[in-house]
Amino acid sequence: MMSRTATSLLWVLVAFTAIVLQATTMKAQTTISNETLVTTTFVVNETSVTASCKKGGCTASSPMLQSIAVTCPAATGKTCTLHLELQAKVATSFPGPKGNAGAGPAAFYQFSVDGAPPTPGPTDAKGNYLFGKSVSTAAEGNKAGLFSRQNYPASVVATVTNTSSSNHTIDVNLVCQAENQETGCAAQGGWATLRVDVFEP
Helix, strand or coil, rough: CCCHHHHHHHHHHHHHHHHHHHHHHHHCCCCCCEEEEEEEEEEEEECCCCCCCECCCCCCECCCCCCEEEECCCCCCEEEEEEEEEEEEEEECCCCCCCCCCCCEEEEEEEEEEEEECCEECCCCCCCEEEEECCCCCCCCCCCCCCCCCEEEEEEEEEEEEECCEEEEEHHHHHHCCCCCCEEEEEEEEEEEEEEEECCC
């Protein structure tokens, strides 16, 4: 049997662990409320985009859309919140002489607002929004050369601050990353739409 001291220490440890886990969970979540929608911008692109490379472990990137300019109507020093909602059809594959072996690539949308990753996101430190990992919807070398495109949506939030200008620029890239050292990667996207909502506090 455990002594009273050991039991007390165990409960203290359990309580401490719960507090740490709660703090970690709360830190990972951001809530933005009481904002007013001021403008909406729609972007439609029917052009196909391909990001590909043929060396093992390589990464390739290509612009998904042309740069998009939006305006934050707030005063200098004030902020706006942008909500980016992307809908696109993307096929992923692993080109190269060993293209029919191994795991499919990882695939991302890379978001950039004023040249920096959107905050609070969710993206990684490079602005990457992962939508597929070890997935292949087509292998290069199929007789018809067809890609089976899947719909991969993304939703990202960014806070911008007006400094010398109230104009802000949004860029979206399509990125693939080879998951092994034997094959490259390819991601082909198209029929993309982007909705940008601008909110003010």
